[in-house]
Amino acid sequence: MRISVIGCGYLGAVHAASMAELGHTVVGVDVDARKVELLSQGKAPFFEPDFEDVLRRNVDAGRLTFTTDYAAIAGAQVHFIGVGTPQSETGAANLTYVNAAIEGMLPHLGQCTDGPEVVAGKSTVPVGTAARLAEQVAPTGVTLVWNPEFLREGFAVKDTLDPDRMVYGLPDDERAAADAQAVLDELYRPIIEAGKPRLVMDYQTAELVKISANAFLATKISFINAMAQICDAADADVTALAGAIGLDDRIGKRFLRAGIGFGGGCLPKDIRAFQARANELGVGESLGFLAEVDKVNDAVRHSVVDTARRLLGEDLAGKRVAVLGAAFKPDSDDMRNSPALDLAQEFTDLSASVVVMDPAASPILADREGLPYEIASSIEAALNGADLIVLGTEWKQFTTFDPAKAAELVARRIVIDGRNALPREDWKAAGFTYAGIGRR
Numbered sequence: 001m002r003i004s005v006i007g008c009g010y011l012g013a014v015h016a017a018s019m020a021e022l023g024h025t026v027v028g029v030d031v032d033a034r035k036v037e038l039l040s041q042g043k044a045p046f047f048e049p050d051f052e053d054v055l056r057r058n059v060d061a062g063r064l065t066f067t068t069d070y071a072a073i074a075g076a077q078v079h080f081i082g083v084g085t086p087q088s089e090t091g092a093a094n095l096t097y098v099n100a101a102i103e104g105m106l107p108h109l110g111q112c113t114d115g116p117e118v119v120a121g122k123s124t125v126p127v128g129t130a131a132r133l134a135e136q137v138a139p140t141g142v143t144l145v146w147n148p149e150f151l152r153e154g155f156a157v158k159d160t161l162d163p164d165r166m167v168y169g170l171p172d173d174e175r176a177a178a179d180a181q182a183v184l185d186e187l188y189r190p191i192i193e194a195g196k197p198r199l200v201m202d203y204q205t206a207e208l209v210k211i212s213a214n215a216f217l218a219t220k221i222s223f224i225n226a227m228a229q230i231c232d233a234a235d236a237d238v239t240a241l242a243g244a245i246g247l248d249d250r251i252g253k254r255f256l257r258a259g260i261g262f263g264g265g266c267l268p269k270d271i272r273a274f275q276a277r278a279n280e281l282g283v284g285e286s287l288g289f290l291a292e293v294d295k296v297n298d299a300v301r302h303s304v305v306d307t308a309r310r311l312l313g314e315d316l317a318g319k320r321v322a323v324l325g326a327a328f329k330p331d332s333d334d335m336r337n338s339p340a341l342d343l344a345q346e347f348t349d350l351s352a353s354v355v356v357m358d359p360a361a362s363p364i365l366a367d368r369e370g371l372p373y374e375i376a377s378s379i380e381a382a383l384n385g386a387d388l389i390v391l392g393t394e395w396k397q398f399t400t401f402d403p404a405k406a407a408e409l410v411a412r413r414i415v416i417d418g419r420n421a422l423p424r425e426d427w428k429a430a431g432f433t434y435a436g437i438g439r440r
């Protein structure tokens with residue numbers, strides 16, 4: 001099947017390559033010429049495990065091309081929208097890029113000769129967006145479906161080819177819905193045949209499935225982080241607490257890792273966009289708890305500075321702080337809304353001398369001018385002479401680093417484990433004062 005993917009960022013580029021991996025002929029369109037050039041050469045413009053292999057294999061096989069020219073989508077049977085929907089100043093989702101993508105596509109739609117043609121929205125949008133876009137697309141005779149994406153960065157290829165479930169938001173028109181469903185079923189056939197659930201529903205519900213899933217995940221993290229604060233106050237251990245409550249299947253073990261909170265290009269903006277949309281719909285109060293989720297998330301980041309002051313003294317000026325991590329999560333170089341970088345900035349604002357190290361993001365940061373902190377390219381360089389180590393992102397390189405070696409490099413043996421991911425007893429045995437989040 002011939003398909004196009006509009007927007008080739010973390011979501012779109014991975015989707016394009018994964019669809020090519022299923023045997024389809026794919027063209028990716030992006031307005032960023034540099035990104036298009038890299039992708040066309042089979043080079044990943046961002047760090048994502050397994051992605052570059054799949055990309056290169058399919059570019060080399062001639063099934064996968066990239067361009068800045070929308071005309072290249074003409075004749076394809078499915079057109080995916082994967083452009084960004086960042087947070088606007090009001091907190092609502094900024095739909096400028098989605099609208100521009102539709103405008104760019106319109107002149108080239110309706111030219112498929114292989115069967116019914118479909119535009120499939122993947123970007124995360126406010127409920128009601130699909131119905132509006134469907135009206136815009138209708139004159140071309142093409143059907144719009146909403147097919148939200150649930151991939152996690154760090155597992156993007158796996159999650160695309162082996163998802164927990166797929167959701168099709170279909171139009172009310174039964175004939176158009178049946179045709180569009182058949183097209184998507186054909187496109188995703190290997191995934192469906194592997195037994196992955198495919199759920200069919202209306203546009204609005206599909207849009208809400210996506211955003212409510214992220215709202216639930218964010219709530220789960222802030223819940224455990226709120227418990228961490230109670231544990232700190234009551235001298236209890238949140239990791240033991242999470243392990244115990246998580247054994248109840250109704251609660252579940254996953255997403256109960258207390259730490260410096262959630263960041264990235266999705267959860268923070270999505271819970272704010274969800275609240276903004278609920279306000280517009282007159283049901284803002286029902287989602288009022290998401291403001292608390294956001295507040296807890298903010299508070300846990302700041303709690304690290306309080307801990308640092310307790311351990312190092314009120315005045316952090318001139319103290320050497322090594323922040324391990326810059327990406328918002330391990331196995332990614334994505335620094336959007338990064339808790340680790342926020343901490344680096346906060347220590348810098350307090351006149352500490354900050355050095356940041358991240359296995360994937362350090363080279364990107366090193367190219368940026370005017371950063372207020374130093375960037376190290378190795379763990380050793382970051383730890384050298386440090387008064388305080390802060391773990392901001394739980395990369396394996398950090399969690400398996402030998403604390404005895406760290407002890408030789410630092411000026412003072414103090415570590416704040418912002419992800420509760422370091423082997424605490426080993427660090428203590430190496431002479432470190434260890435502080436986790438909610439861990440006595």
Ligand SMILES: NC(=O)c1ccc[n+]([C@@H]2O[C@H](COP(=O)([O-])OP(=O)(O)OC[C@H]3O[C@@H](n4cnc5c(N)ncnc54)[C@H](O)[C@@H]3O)[C@@H](O)[C@H]2O)c1
Nearest residue numbers: 007008009010011030031032083084085097100101123124
């Ligand atoms: N990153 C994820 O893990 C993930 C997962 C699920 C859903 N989403 C959602 O997917 C969407 C994209 O997220 P992302 O992380 O890939 O963002 P991103 O910023 O990495 O990528 C967006 C891409 O769209 C391109 N673009 C912007 N305007 C364009 C236009 N008019 N025509 C063509 N290309 C254009 C940009 O140049 C960029 O490459 C968002 O709505 C996000 O919430 C992201």
Ligand SMILES: O=c1ccn([C@@H]2O[C@H](COP(=O)(O)OP(=O)(O)O[C@H]3O[C@H](CO)[C@@H](O)[C@H](O)[C@H]3O)[C@@H](O)[C@H]2O)c(=O)[nH]1
Nearest residue numbers: 149150151152153221255256257261262263264266328329
């Ligand atoms: O127990 C946990 C789990 C995660 N996090 C943090 O939460 C953030 C988000 O993590 P994760 O959800 O794994 O990463 P994303 O790649 O942002 O994926 C989320 O956002 C995507 C974009 O919408 C969705 O597709 C995914 O399903 C959803 O998990 C990161 O900062 C993590 O460090 C915690 O603090 N504690």
